[in-house]
């Protein structure tokens with residue numbers, strides 16, 4: 001029965017101790033030297049939102065350039081730099097910091113711990129990631145001469161050889177790109193080790209592995225996953241720098257090297273990276289859908305197995321990015337089949353989320369709106385992924401706008417939507433105030449409409465044969481109307497994101513006071529105050545089920561059981 005000695009409530013009405021914050025400088029100093037997982041989580045989040053705005057501005061410049069034929073809004077050189085920086089920034093300075101923002105803030109709270117296992121490593125990892133961002137953007141001003149012509153990298157975000165060779169890419173822009181990825185990569189590896197150690201060694205009494213919230217499970221798998229995924233990327237960057245500065249020829253076809261080797265190294269990292277970025281979106285969906293449907297997740301063990309399955313299978317699919325290089329038919333067949341296989345565990349996840357909603361008392365608050373759109377869009381993204389996994393289909397559409405539409409359906413339609421869901425959901429915990437629901441709904445509908453106007457249309461631009469990376473196009477190709485629609489959708493999305501940024505700031509000062517548990521939620525982070533005190537829980541929680549807080553509050557619930 002509901003255990004009266006369950007000490008979760010011991011932490012309920014403790015307020016955080018006043019810290020010695022007098023001047024702005026003191027506050028800043030506090031944040032710079034902090035090793036607290038919550039502050040570091042918020043710093044990762046602020047970094048991600050800042051770079052999201054930067055990369056978004058880059059995307060808008062690209063879309064203005066492509067809105068009409070024969071346009072000269074920016075120069076061809078600037079265009080190449082902008083799409084390279086947009087991609088690199090979104091993956092490494094938005095997506096990756098977001099992984100660690102969620103993991104840092106939420107995981108220790110959900111498992112009833114007082115911090116991550118290695119708080120100093122945690123701070124070190126954050127600052128490395130941040131430094132990588134500085135490196136990358138310094139390339140804009142630190143080109144050939146310190147105050148000479150600024151030159152950001154212009155080699156696409158996967159930087160195929162021989163574009164990166166010294167002969168084709170003189171100056172230092174490519175070096176900044178490689179250094180930025182090495183440095184953020186070390187930050188990522190530190191973060192991954194920390195999440196694994198935290199989950200394995202810091203869980204409170206009663207929190208067995210199979211009682212962990214799915215959010216924590218996904219972050220745990222992700223922590224292990226990044227150790228495998230980031231390593232080939234770092235190795236490739238080191239080889240690239242050896243080629244550029246020490247007379248190496250790893251990727252120099254003229255001297256017996258191989259440009260294809262770079263492709264293998266990059267995509268052994270690059271494909272699983274998609275899952276590294278999407279697992280937090282899965283994690284957020286797994287919490288939000290339960291809480292806003294008032295139903296426990298359907299098929300918890302299958303959900304855990306599916307995520308391990310996705311991680312495992314995704315390590316063997318990378319060459320589906322290389323169907324057009326002329327592999328053997330056995331090679332093609334292997335990567336067609338392995339890629340299609342990812343559909344099975346992914347399907348399990350989508351069906352289980354839907355089954356969780358089925359028959360539930362659904363509340364369409366802003367987080368749930370974003371998650372519902374995610375389910376539909378992620379399904380579509382998966383289906384175009386299966387289309388592209390068929391080699392002959394890929395031969396037709398490779399490097400066309402269809403591919404760009406497909407992966408933006410994943411990166412925006414799945415990941416960015418759920419990042420918004422997660423921010424609306426946990427903002428009250430982190431700040432003690434609710435975000436405005438009215439602005440939230442406006443944000444959702446504008447972003448939803450803008451997203452579909454842009455990326456649905458972009459599939460058809462691809463079918464019409466428009467290749468990616470082109471700076472402009474003549475008026476006689478029949479691409480101009482669709483491109484204009486795509487660009488208009490981009491502007492609608494930008495307005496929605498600015499509305500979101502305004503909502504963040506407004507709610508921080510004027511939002512309704514949230515209380516500890518505004519959503520009537522399930523997991524331990526809602527048992528402590530909002531924001532949580534520096535030590536999280538005054539007494540160690542004891543856990544007896546998969547949803548400790550809900551079961552404590554609802555002993556009458558027919559689902560109540562200890563396991």
Ligand SMILES: [Cu+2]
Pocket residue numbers: 270271317318320321
């Ligand atoms: Cu892939």
